[in-house]
Amino acid sequence: MALLEIVGVSKRFIAEGKQMEALKEVSLSIDEREFVCFIGPSGCGKTTLLRIVAGLVEPSSGWVSLDGQPITGPGPERGMVFQEYSLFPWRNVLENVGFGLELKGMDRPSREALSRQYIEMVGLERFEQRFPHELSGGMKQRVAIARALVNEPRAILMDEPFGALDAQTRNTMQTELLRIWSDKRKTVLFVTHSVDEAIYLADTIIIMSARPGRIKDRIEINIPRPRVRTSPEVNGIRDRILQDLRSEMED
């Protein structure tokens, strides 16, 4: 059985008096340990879909289930990393990462020990006492990843997490994320604007179309990792996705 089932999910918003269909009957199964990237033009509802899986937004119809259990609200078994910097500015790195554990009622020594493991995993052991304003953009997102993973989530949802980073940092973060992913073997749902990022990361790329948002194409990528960003296979897939997206623009 799939880990995550998205069944007939639609979402309608009322914006400026007009009804907008952000998502229309989206159905998708995602397996345990699968790395899925969502890509599509703005307004295709990919972020909305991720927020529905997170439990932050309720679908107008349809449902999402994790391990067969319907999702009714947000919870730590679905960790999320946002595009904006979402670290709590009043907590240092160690306290940010330990936040979820603190809520579970774990005592301070155990949660600090566990938090340190994850801080080390993202390579920030020298920065655990720093406050968010003392970190670079890439470091902040590393902390956000550690903060989500320390709760041992079943799935991790990432909404353009590297969108605000410069190209160099972005490439490093992608490689780091794959290292962590192959280590922890978590299911990842990753929303991105970048075709290159999707091909470099994903097992499966879901291409979405806009107005109404729905799944247009699904591409399985079987190229072994680490992938060479300019190899012929990668170029072939990129052409196919770009064609998909271009025909989307012409519609």
Added chain:
Amino acid sequence: MRRRLEGRIGSIGGAYGIEALSIAGLLVIWQIAAQIMDNTLLLPSFLQVVGGFLRQWQAILFEDLPISLIHFFIGLIGGVMVALPIGMAMGWFKVADRIFDPLVELLRPIPPLAWIPFAIIWFGLTDESAGFIVFVGAVFPIMINTYTGFRSLPMIYVESAKVLGCTRDRDLIRYVAFPFALPSIAAGVRIAMGIAWMCLVAAEMFGVSTSGLGFKIWHFYSLHRMDLVLLYMIVLGLIGLTMDRAFRFLVEDRLLRWRVGLTQ
């Protein structure tokens, strides 16, 4: 730039040379002016005030100041205890906002000193009575800053807390909204302290109390001891300054260190 400028001035006249000179200058001009005028009622001289202090300091330190501080802290602590829960509820729950907002907007424009008659009727000439006037002065700035702090909480912090398992209102307030709003609340308390200090003096002067620094100003005025009136004025100013600096040092510099990056 500013730092470099300060450094240069510092090298001319020591760490606070110019500042000290400025205050000394005022004192000298004051003394000369008072000697020329030669009228203790109109302008007591600096040396007369110093003399007053030497005779009066024990009374100030051990009688008047403790009483005034009791009035001050009754009002301020009462203000915090009432303003915090209401401000937090108004900032977090829409219903609470709609319930309290009209009441607050009606009561807030009434100047605290207008409550003096009722304070006397309700509490008599007691410490509580003066404390009540201080309370009225302190409660609204704290309440409004708490409310504003809660209201300006960015959605992203609420959402990231929720996906980390913090979903109940109680937990969101405790772990997210309150720590976020703390700088704003602290600023409210600081404003409230200033207003409370003014209300305290006025309340004591207008007979809500029969002791305290403010009472003594009125008392010595009725004896036409303007040197002592001026002495108490200076003491009030210095204590107000000390409390403000102490609060900034203890709360804003220590507790709210994380905010540095947000304001610079």
